Amino acid sequence: MKCDCPSALDCVLRTTVDTVVTEQTVGDIGEFALIDAISKRLRAADPNMVSVGIGDDSAVVTAQGNNVVACVDMLTQGVHFRLDWSSGHDVGRKAAAQNLADIFAMGASPTALLVGLALPRTTPVAWVLDLADGLSQEAESVGVAVVGGDIVRSEHIAISVTALGQLEGRQPIMRSGAKPGDIVAIAGRLGFAAAGLLMLQRGFRSPRALVNAHRVPTPPYALAQAGRHAHAMIDVSDGLISDLGHIARASNVGIEISSNAFAIPDELASAAGAFSADAMDWILTGGEDHAFVATFADGLVVPSGWTIIGTVSDRGVGVWVDGQIRTGGGWDHFSDK
């Protein structure tokens, strides 16, 4: 240490990520000091929601309605994020956001996050604290906190986020609930993250709106809450056509959407022009924006902020765009594409 702190842990707690601590690795300070440092930086949980938080064998979290909604997502270095493209804070927000979106897509309210971190010894402490800040900030944006976790050593960084939620007596919104005659509507951005990823892959760090969308998705949580009367809902993680396909198969229906329903945002239009790409293709097949797509009973009001893009039919199981059946476009982690 190049400071006068009485211990490595004091040093971590005293400093910001920009100063001395940036030189320390998790191997330098050890597991217990790291857990302590992270715990002290995380937002405290609401005691009405979390009766046992970090520090015991398990957390105890509210689950009003006598059931709990739970999902897990993993992010791995080099696959979901690159250290040279995203900050720890970006990765933390992304990890939290993509999992919180799954809770909202069930019509539930989130209650807590648990986080597993697999880290190489050489990982800078500052990066890990930045990650914790990002997780905590995104959780706080929906009123929850990180309430538990596990930290282990590994060769590459892997992050596992578990999100918990409660239904408070409501029924979950399933992928299988779409009915012929339903209106299909979308809330949130599409195609931004896919376009941003292409910019980064080509060596660019702009346009910011696109690149930042790859780094940190911004699911419109409040719009998902406003759509709790939906018959079916999913968050768009793999791509619109791919995720609508999940609803179509689970509900045994056809989903017919119109590309005219989508206004192409200026950012996408100009990036597509510059890179000879197809903006509509980004919108229809780009993943990782975590917009919400849902089907609503015809005659019910589609909530403000949602855009109608099509209808549910009994034409057969599948997704039609402008009358043409479409498949794929989804992301397979193990394919070479």
Added chain:
Amino acid sequence: MKCDCPSALDCVLRTTVDTVVTEQTVGDIGEFALIDAISKRLRAADPNMVSVGIGDDSAVVTAQGNNVVACVDMLTQGVHFRLDWSSGHDVGRKAAAQNLADIFAMGASPTALLVGLALPRTTPVAWVLDLADGLSQEAESVGVAVVGGDIVRSEHIAISVTALGQLEGRQPIMRSGAKPGDIVAIAGRLGFAAAGLLMLQRGFRSPRALVNAHRVPTPPYALAQAGRHAHAMIDVSDGLISDLGHIARASNVGIEISSNAFAIPDELASAAGAFSADAMDWILTGGEDHAFVATFADGLVVPSGWTIIGTVSDRGVGVWVDGQIRTGGGWDHFSDK
């Protein structure tokens, strides 16, 4: 494929892990076929406990008492398991067992597991299905199932298990509940996993009882349930002294135990003799057996199957063995030891 199956997925579903499928990797069959194959092999969840299982954005699981108990553990290749020492089935059982033990240590009943898998493309499908079988078998041993998860690509295998449980109106058993005058008691084996790991590190595959204890811990779940009137409880994952230290600090008490209280099992005694090791050291500091240690109000009956090893005092915060204060022995993931 060297078979006449109509597709890679059919092949996986048709065959056992010993036949054709052993030649396939997760890169060969892809993410969606892999998820399908795993889902079909997992034990079905009890519909009274799980209203939404694998296949939607999130799972929905019972949480009687309006709260949920939750914990997460990560296991990484080369740190928690080696592919040449443990089968996929072993790793699956271990991953489930160590997390289920945390649920029981809170006085809760488990309700479900969620699993995140980070896998290299070259991972044999057979290994993954064997892992899924191990997870499922251990979960089934306590009446629960795997209800959700995520599979992603990575350079090294990392496994994240989230266990959920319910308290059904009971209070959680905390590390902070120990009181001076309490009786300290233990349920389950100690030192077996540590001894087994040493055997493997020295190139031996026996004695089986020790080596298998490293591969697959067998937490005495039913004994933990029988001890639900404990003031404090923890499962021994880091080592007895280290984990009793967690209770001592959280409860602000002293814990005084006697080494005479421990019968040294024959397996440990003979292995210690052969390797010039100290069997009592394995018992007091060896981790990963996931025995349960608890403190009970004096005068209350310590449940059958538990062994009294000491008392809680107001002598100061710490752990005393035969009158000598002891520290450490715990496992720091990032230390070089």
